[in-house]
Amino acid sequence: MTVRPLTISGAYLVSSRSFPDERGDFFEVYREDVLTEVLGYRPRMAQTNYSTSRRNVLRGVHGAAVPPGLAKLVMCLRGSMLDFVVDVRTGSPTFGQWDMIVLDGRDASSVYVEEGLGHAFLALDDDTCVQYQLSGLYEPRDVVTVHPLDPEIGLPLAFAGTPILSDRDAAAPTLREAAERGLLPSYDACRALLDARRQPVDVVDAHARSQPRSMAWRTSRRRARQTRAALWRSPSARLPS
Numbered sequence: 001m002t003v004r005p006l007t008i009s010g011a012y013l014v015s016s017r018s019f020p021d022e023r024g025d026f027f028e029v030y031r032e033d034v035l036t037e038v039l040g041y042r043p044r045m046a047q048t049n050y051s052t053s054r055r056n057v058l059r060g061v062h063g064a065a066v067p068p069g070l071a072k073l074v075m076c077l078r079g080s081m082l083d084f085v086v087d088v089r090t091g092s093p094t095f096g097q098w099d100m101i102v103l104d105g106r107d108a109s110s111v112y113v114e115e116g117l118g119h120a121f122l123a124l125d126d127d128t129c130v131q132y133q134l135s136g137l138y139e140p141r142d143v144v145t146v147h148p149l150d151p152e153i154g155l156p157l158a159f160a161g162t163p164i165l166s167d168r169d170a171a172a173p174t175l176r177e178a179a180e181r182g183l184l185p186s187y188d189a190c191r192a193l194l195d196a197r198r199q200p201v202d203v204v205d206a207h208a209r210s211q212p213r214s215m216a217w218r219t220s221r222r223r224a225r226q227t228r229a230a231l232w233r234s235p236s237a238r239l240p241s
Contacts, residue, residue, distance in 0.1 A: 001031045003038040003112070006099040009092075010114030010190070011085040012038065013101055014073070018108070027108040029075065035112065041197035043071065043112070047134040053081075053123035057164045058157065060120020061086050061172075063144040066185035069115030069193050070142065071135035076103035076110075079128030083111050084155055086118035088146055090179055091187035096153060105129065116190035120148050122157055144183060145172040152176060 004013045014035070017028040036042045053059065061084070064070035074083060086098045101111055103121075105128075113119050121130065145168060148155060153175055157163065178184050 001028050001034050003035055005038075006085065006101070006111075008085050008087050008094055008097060008099045008117065010117050010194075011099050012112040014110045014112055016108040016110075029108050029110065030073070039114075041194070041199075043073075044135045045073070045133045046136050047138060049132040049134065049138070050077075051130050051132075053079075053128045053130070054164065055123055055126045055128070056159055056161050057123040057128075058120065058148050058169070059166070060084065060148050060169065061088065061118040061146040061153070062120065063088055063116065063118040063146075063185065064139075065142045065144060066116045066189045066193055068136060068139075068142060069185070069190070070138070071115050072113045072119055073133040074103070074111045074113065074119065074121070075108065075131045075133075076105050077129040077131055078105040079123065079125035080104040081124055081128050081130065082122040082157070084120040084122075085111065085113055086120065086146070086153060086155075088118040088144065088175065088178070088184050089116045089187040089190050090184050093187075095187070096175055098153060098155060100156065114190070115193055116185040116187070118144070118146055120155065122159075122163075144178070144185065145169060146175050146178050146184075147172040150174040 001017055002015045004015070005011070006013060012035075014030070019026040019028075032042065051059070076083075081103050083101045083103045084098050087094045087096065089095060103109060103111065115135070146153070148165070148169060149157070149163070173181065173183070175184075
């Protein structure tokens with residue numbers, strides 16, 4: 001697995017490794033250690049969602065307020081899609097700009113979208129299946145939505161027919177309107193959020209190890225040791241060598 005930064009800061013292409021043989025293909029699609037090295041902090045995956053879309057379905061532009069923020073790891077599992085990362089962070093040097101990546105279910109690559117950025121995609125095939133891994137639990141009150149057909153953003157969308165949008169996305173404000181109404185995360189808030197996480201991982205681990213263990217934790221460890229000892233003393237419980 002390799003990770004490459006895109007033009008918009010905070011957006012990354014995560015390319016999988018393929019191991020083909022006569023049976024088919026095996027893909028390495030995610031490694032926490034590799035992504036941690038690139039990001040400078042350990043990413044958190046708290047919720048996984050899955051969607052299916054017909055051809056010409058357009059979802060987005062979706063983001064979340066910061067704080068709390070919501071990062072996404074987006075992968076196309078079947079079909080293909082145009083995947084967009086839109087900078088909706090007010091005060092960002094690339095505010096209103098976007099990156100585009102074609103994601104295809106056959107190569108198992110994904111896009112990592114940090115907190116504060118907007119995300120959208122256009123399904124190019126019927127039954128395009130997309131998986132989203134989120135850094136936190138989804139909270140409707142924190143959702144930020146910008147109209148995907150906003151001409152000032154100018155996403156290069158080529159439809160073979162009429163785009164299919166949800167009622168919420170069709171009624172979303174333009175980027176300018178959302179900024180004027182104070183709906184968008186600020187670049188400074190996003191930087192502060194990420195800077196707070198970018199302390200050395202070994203320091204974080206050392207702090208966690210220094211904390212006193214709870215009574216429940218110590219009890220569960222003691223019972224586990226007792227169970228292993230009992231199994232070892234019982235010949236009938238041993239597995240054949």
